[in-house]
Amino acid sequence: MAEWLPLILFIVVCLVLMAGFPVAFSLAGTSLLFAIAGVLSGTMDAAFLSALPNRLFGIISNQILIAVPLFVFMGVMLEKSRIAEQLLRNLELLFGPLRGGLGFAVVLVGMLMAASTGIIGATVVTMGLISLPTMLKQGYNPALASGNICATGTLGQIIPPSTALIILGDVLSSSYQQAQLKMGIFSPETVSVADLFVGALIPGLMLVMGYLLYMALVALFRPQAAPAVADRPPLSRRFFLQLLQGLIPPLALIIAVLGSILSGIATPTEAAGIGALGATVLALMYGELDLKRLKDVMDATLQVSSMVFMIFIGAALFSLVFRGFGGEELVHSAFSDMPGGVLGAMLVVMLVIFLLGFILDFIEITFVVVPIVAPVLLTMGVDPVWLGIMIAINLQTSFLTPPFGFALFYLRGVAPDTIATRTIYKGVIPFIMIQLLVLLLLAIFPQLATWLPEQVYG
Known part of the structure; x- marks a missing residue:
C-alpha cells in the first residue's frame, strides 16, 4: 500500500482541483494532510x-521569478x-477585401499581442469584443470566427515573452538540477529562460503560419464561410499613417x-x-495613463503575481511530499x-498532459505534473529545451480543449447569445489539430526547438 501513496496523492490533488478549490491551497493543504498522515504512520x-523552509526561501529570492x-x-x-484595439481595426480595413481577410487580421494582431503582452485572457476578450461582431456581420461562419479568435488568443502561451515559459523554465531548472544530482553531476548549469524564449520562436511562428494557412484554405474551398468585406471605405494616406502609428x-x-x-x-x-x-511610456504617449488607470494596472499585477507565487509555494510542498513518499522512484x-x-x-507524458488539459489549466499541470516527470525524463537524456x-x-x-478551456470561457463571456457554446467548441477543433500537428513535427524534428538556441548561445 505504501508504494502507491504517491499515486494516491496525485489523484487526490487532481480531484480537489477539479472540485474547484483554489490551486495553491489545494496543493498545499492536500499535501500537508498526506504528510501528517505519513509521518504518524x-x-x-x-x-x-x-x-x-529552504525551498520557500529559494522561491521568494529567485531573481528569475521577478x-x-x-x-x-x-x-x-x-x-x-x-x-491593440486601434491596430486590429486598421488591419481589418487593410485585409478586409480578401476572402478570409478578417481572419488574417485577427491572427496577425494576436501574434503581436502575444509577443507584447502575453496575457491570453486580455487577447481573447479584446478580439472577441472588437472582431467577432464584425466577422459575424460580414457573414463569417460563427464556428470559424470563434475558433480563430480563441486559438489566436492562446499564442501568448508560446510566443515570448511568455509568463508561462518563465514559470515552466523555473520548474524545469529545478528538475534539471535534480536530474544532474541523481546522475552524480555537480554543475551550476541550469535551464535558461532565455533558451526557452529563443527555442519557442520557430514553433510559435509555425503555429501562426498554420492558422493563416487554415484560414486561407477555408477561404479558398468554402468562400461562404470567410467572405470578403464588400463595403470597405477607400484607403487614404491618413489611414496608412494611422496603421504605422498603431x-x-x-x-x-x-x-x-x-x-x-x-x-x-x-x-x-x-x-x-x-x-x-516601455509599456508605461507608450500608454503615456497615447494619453491613456492617469492615476486611476495606473492603480488598476498595479492592482491587477498584484493579484496575478500573488496567485502565481502562492501556487509556487503550494507546489513546493506538493513536490516535497511526493518525493518523501518515494514518488520519484515510482515514476522512474x-x-x-x-x-x-x-x-x-x-x-506517455505528452498524452497525459494533453488529457489533463481537458480538466485542468496550464498552471495546475505545470506545478503538479512537470515536477514529477521532468527529472526522470531529463535523467534519461531528454534535451531540456526541447522538453x-x-x-x-x-x-x-489546455486553453482550447473543452469543457474547461479557459479561452473558451473568455470568449463565451463576451460572445453574443446567438452563438451557442457548442459552436465555440466546434470551432476550436481544427486549431487543436494544428497545434497537435506542430507538436508532432517537433517530436520528429527536435531541431525546430533546439537549433536556434544553439546558434544564438553556442
Whole structure:
C-alpha cells in the first residue's frame, strides 16, 4: 500500500482541483494532510519536511521569478492603453477585401499581442469584443470566427515573452538540477529562460503560419464561410499613417524586450523591466495613463503575481511530499520498464498532459505534473529545451480543449447569445489539430526547438 501513496496523492490533488478549490491551497493543504498522515504512520520520514523552509526561501529570492510581475505589469498596461484595439481595426480595413481577410487580421494582431503582452485572457476578450461582431456581420461562419479568435488568443502561451515559459523554465531548472544530482553531476548549469524564449520562436511562428494557412484554405474551398468585406471605405494616406502609428510602438517594444534578451544585453528579468517601463511610456504617449488607470494596472499585477507565487509555494510542498513518499522512484521505475524507452516515456507524458488539459489549466499541470516527470525524463537524456517547448505547446491546448478551456470561457463571456457554446467548441477543433500537428513535427524534428538556441548561445 505504501508504494502507491504517491499515486494516491496525485489523484487526490487532481480531484480537489477539479472540485474547484483554489490551486495553491489545494496543493498545499492536500499535501500537508498526506504528510501528517505519513509521518504518524511511519511511511514518510519527517526529515523531508525540514527542507521546506529552504525551498520557500529559494522561491521568494529567485531573481528569475521577478520577471513574472514585471511582464504581467507590461501586459496589463498595454491592454489598458488600447494599442491593440486601434491596430486590429486598421488591419481589418487593410485585409478586409480578401476572402478570409478578417481572419488574417485577427491572427496577425494576436501574434503581436502575444509577443507584447502575453496575457491570453486580455487577447481573447479584446478580439472577441472588437472582431467577432464584425466577422459575424460580414457573414463569417460563427464556428470559424470563434475558433480563430480563441486559438489566436492562446499564442501568448508560446510566443515570448511568455509568463508561462518563465514559470515552466523555473520548474524545469529545478528538475534539471535534480536530474544532474541523481546522475552524480555537480554543475551550476541550469535551464535558461532565455533558451526557452529563443527555442519557442520557430514553433510559435509555425503555429501562426498554420492558422493563416487554415484560414486561407477555408477561404479558398468554402468562400461562404470567410467572405470578403464588400463595403470597405477607400484607403487614404491618413489611414496608412494611422496603421504605422498603431504598428510601430508595439513592434518597437517587442524588439526592445526580445532583442535585449537574444543579444545578451539583458537577462529576462532585466528585459521585463524594460518592457514594463516601455509599456508605461507608450500608454503615456497615447494619453491613456492617469492615476486611476495606473492603480488598476498595479492592482491587477498584484493579484496575478500573488496567485502565481502562492501556487509556487503550494507546489513546493506538493513536490516535497511526493518525493518523501518515494514518488520519484515510482515514476522512474515505471518509465524504465516502459516499452520504447525514452520515446515511449515521452509519448506517455505528452498524452497525459494533453488529457489533463481537458480538466485542468496550464498552471495546475505545470506545478503538479512537470515536477514529477521532468527529472526522470531529463535523467534519461531528454534535451531540456526541447522538453520545455514540447510541454509548452501541449499545455497551450489546455486553453482550447473543452469543457474547461479557459479561452473558451473568455470568449463565451463576451460572445453574443446567438452563438451557442457548442459552436465555440466546434470551432476550436481544427486549431487543436494544428497545434497537435506542430507538436508532432517537433517530436520528429527536435531541431525546430533546439537549433536556434544553439546558434544564438553556442
